Amino acid sequence: MSFDTEVLIIGAGMSGLGLAVQLIRQFGVRNFELIEKSDDVGGTWFANTYPGCGCDVASHFYSYSFALNPDWSRKYSMQPEIQRYFRSVAEQYQIVEHVRFRATVEKAEWDDEGKVWVVTIRDEKSKQTIVRRCKILVSAVGALSVPKKCEIPGAERFEGKMFHSAKWDHGCEWKGKDVVVLGNGCSATQFLPIMANGPSAAHHITQFSQQAQYLSERTNPTYTPFFKLIMRYVPLAMYLYRAHLYWQMERDFQGFDIEGGTSIRANLKTENEKYVKRTAPRRYWDALIPKSEIGCKRKVLDTDYLASLHNGNVELVSDDPVQEIVAQGVRTKSGRLVKADALVLAIGFATQQMLWPMEILGRRGVRLENFWDKTTQSVAQAYFGTCVPDFPNFFIMMGPNTVTGHLSVIYTVECQINFTLRLLSPILQTLPSYRSTHTTFPFSLSSLLSSLHLSAPSPQPSTVEVLMPAFLADTLWTQTSARKLVWSSGCVNWAIDPKTGLNNMMYPDWQYWYWIRSVFIRKGDFVYRDGQGKEVRSSRGSWLWVVGAAVLGFMGLKAAGMVDGEKGLGGEIRGLVGLGDVVSWPL
Numbered sequence: 263m264s265f266d267t268e269v270l271i272i273g274a275g276m277s278g279l280g281l282a283v284q285l286i287r288q289f290g291v292r293n294f295e296l297i298e299k300s301d302d303v304g305g306t307w308f309a310n311t312y313p314g315c316g317c318d319v320a321s322h323f324y325s326y327s328f329a330l331n332p333d334w335s336r337k338y339s340m341q342p343e344i345q346r347y348f349r350s351v352a353e354q355y356q357i358v359e360h361v362r363f364r365a366t367v368e369k370a371e372w373d374d375e376g377k378v379w380v381v382t383i384r385d386e387k388s389k390q391t392i393v394r395r396c397k398i399l400v401s402a403v404g405a406l407s408v409p410k411k412c413e414i415p416g417a418e419r420f421e422g423k424m425f426h427s428a429k430w431d432h433g434c435e436w437k438g439k440d441v442v443v444l445g446n447g448c449s450a451t452q453f454l455p456i457m458a459n460g461p462s463a464a465h466h467i468t469q470f471s472q473q474a475q476y477l478s479e480r481t482n483p484t485y486t487p488f489f490k491l492i493m494r495y496v497p498l499a500m501y502l503y504r505a506h507l508y509w510q511m512e513r514d515f516q517g518f519d520i521e522g523g524t525s526i527r528a529n530l531k532t533e534n535e536k537y538v539k540r541t542a543p544r545r546y547w548d549a550l551i552p553k554s555e556i557g558c559k560r561k562v563l564d565t566d567y568l569a570s571l572h573n574g575n576v577e578l579v580s581d582d583p584v585q586e587i588v589a590q591g592v593r594t595k596s597g598r599l600v601k602a603d604a605l606v607l608a609i610g611f612a613t614q615q616m617l618w619p620m621e622i623l624g625r626r627g628v629r630l631e632n633f634w635d636k637t638t639q640s641v642a643q644a645y646f647g648t649c650v651p652d653f654p655n656f657f658i659m660m661g662p663n664t665v666t667g668h669l670s671v672i673y674t675v676e677c678q679i680n681f682t683l684r685l686l687s688p689i690l691q692t693l694p695s696y697r698s699t700h701t702t703f704p705f706s707l708s709s710l711l712s713s714l715h716l717s718a719p720s721p722q723p724s725t726v727e728v729l730m731p732a733f734l735a736d737t738l739w740t741q742t743s744a745r746k747l748v749w750s751s752g753c754v755n756w757a758i759d760p761k762t763g764l765n766n767m768m769y770p771d772w773q774y775w776y777w778i779r780s781v782f783i784r785k786g787d788f789v790y791r792d793g794q795g796k797e798v799r800s801s802r803g804s805w806l807w808v809v810g811a812a813v814l815g816f817m818g819l820k821a822a823g824m825v826d827g828e829k830g831l832g833g834e835i836r837g838l839v840g841l842g843d844v845v846s847w848p849l
């Protein structure tokens with residue numbers, strides 16, 4: 263069966279954009295489209311516009327390795343700057359014209375006859391349902407794009423403004439008003455100080471928290487013009503700074519080990535307690551110092567939140583939860599009525615429903631959730647957090663067990679992109695748009711690379727899929743390893759499925775191992791098939807040729823001054839640089 267587009271990417275956030283850019287850089291392929299339900303690219307950073315929204319990983323590391331930015335204004339950038347960054351990368355690589363905005367993927371079904379994905383899309387502009395067929399389907403919908411629903415009864419009765427922090431109501435004037443905030447995670451900690459201070463401070467903010475968070479001190483220096491010049495002009499300076507930031511965060515992983523990290527956690531706990539006692543009012547110490555293991559929940563960086571608790575207009579309630587929402591505010595378990603003009607839900611995201619509400623059907627019409635019902639007790643799992651058996655040519659960015667408690671999600675997703683493109687390489691090379699950009703010259707670099715076993719084996723592969731035993735073994739390893747780490751030590755956190763106790767969010771190992779796994783893929787864990795469904799053997803050891811050819815080629819061209827990012831010799835150079843990228847560390 264024919265197809266409308268070679269690669270269809272669901273979501274134009276950091277993951278979707280990153281994959282699209284690498285398709286262009288590494289393969290010169292431009293026959294792809296992104297389907298995005300909102301109005302712009304950027305995902306999280308387009309959607310979350312609450313006051314004070316920013317990242318908690320230093321920007322020089324919370325950015326793509328292939329699009330370093332010497333101009334970050336401060337260590338931890340705020341949402342507008344991060345959104346501008348993603349938008350500029352999308353523009354630089356001309357991705358925006360490949361995005362269908364205000365369109366939501368509702369369903370994707372594998373057609374085993376035609377070896378294509380049939381994707382049903384609801385186009386909000388035309389109010390029509392359209393169908394697109396693609397060879398390769400990538401979910402880049404993120405794990406934090408569906409706000410959690412408020413399950414407290416009575417929401418419909420509330421007469422004030424009520425909204426989730428991820429859908430901030432910018433028409434809400436809080437100056438001189440009473441505000442109730444539900445939640446005390448990263449988002450609440452960022453916006454509360456802004457609502458509580460300054461000339462437009464709220465009259466009174468009552469914040470309800472369920473569990474104490476580990477709040478750690480954060481300074482957020484702005485970068486001087488001199489620092490930015492060094493980043494821009496001193497060779498390797500930006501890479502070294504990035505590597506330094508990486509190592510500062512990566513070494514925290516040793517503290518996650520329940521047994522081996524005891525003393526590290528004990529020191530961090532003491533440090534944390536001292537910080538809270540030094541910064542927050544005494545009456546809240548109990549509510550602010552967690553009883554659970556440090557690291558069990560992702561730490562929250564303190565953005566003047568603790569200092570704001572000294573304000574007369576802020577009250578933190580940790581022992582009298584909201585039981586009901588009423589017309590004028592909320593009623594607590596003890597019967598207290600807290601009046602509110604606005605109710606802000608900072609209650610997090612639906613993380614336990616991976617890919618929900620999309621319907622994904624693999625071979626024989628098996629639904630993804632039914633597959634997980636049968637194999638992994640209804641908990642989402644994927645090989646390398648990316649691939650699922652019986653779902654050929656389907657890849658999940660920021661999939662199950664890919665998040666970290668200590669590092670940047672961008673690093674992790676870049677590893678997934680490397681992994682995905684390495685697996686797809688033999689298939690991409692058979693696609694029309696790859697062929698059209700790589701056969702321009704009879705004695706071209708691509709023909710040279712082809713002679714080094716880089717071209718697709720014959721007969722040509724049409725699909726790639728992880729094998730069931732490999733999937734099960736990887737899941738077992740993930741769950742066994744995760745049990746030894748602090749996330750399993752008993753606190754309520756977003757990573758653990760409450761029914762089974764299985765972890766479906768966190769990657770239970772060092773992140774440099776994750777990168778190594780993305781390069782040294784166990785080819786035996788996958789099967790390639792041709793258009794008739796017959797197994798196709800890929801040439802073993804070809805990655806060595808890829809590394810050798812790419813490194814030597816890249817160095818030679820660089821020395822000759824011929825490689826300048828995208829501006830080199832068009833598709834030929836992009837192909838070669840790209841092959842280097844396949845093995846590059848996203849540092």
Ligand SMILES: Cc1cc2nc3c(=O)[nH]c(=O)nc-3n(C[C@H](O)[C@H](O)[C@H](O)COP(=O)(O)OP(=O)(O)OC[C@H]3O[C@@H](n4cnc5c(N)ncnc54)[C@H](O)[C@@H]3O)c2cc1C
Pocket residue numbers: 272273274275276277278297298299300303304305306307310315316317318319324365366367368402403404405406407449620659660669670671672
């Ligand atoms: C407030 C906040 C702060 C964060 N800070 C950090 C941080 O400091 N460090 C860090 O590492 N991580 C952080 N994260 C995690 C963050 O989500 C990731 O770092 C990153 O933005 C995820 O990118 P993504 O592209 O995978 O997903 P998203 O950014 O969520 O993008 C997914 C996109 O897919 C679209 N989409 C979803 N479903 C569909 C559908 N069915 N059809 C069409 N389009 C669809 C969405 O509209 C969205 O644009 C933060 C998250 C939040 C919410």
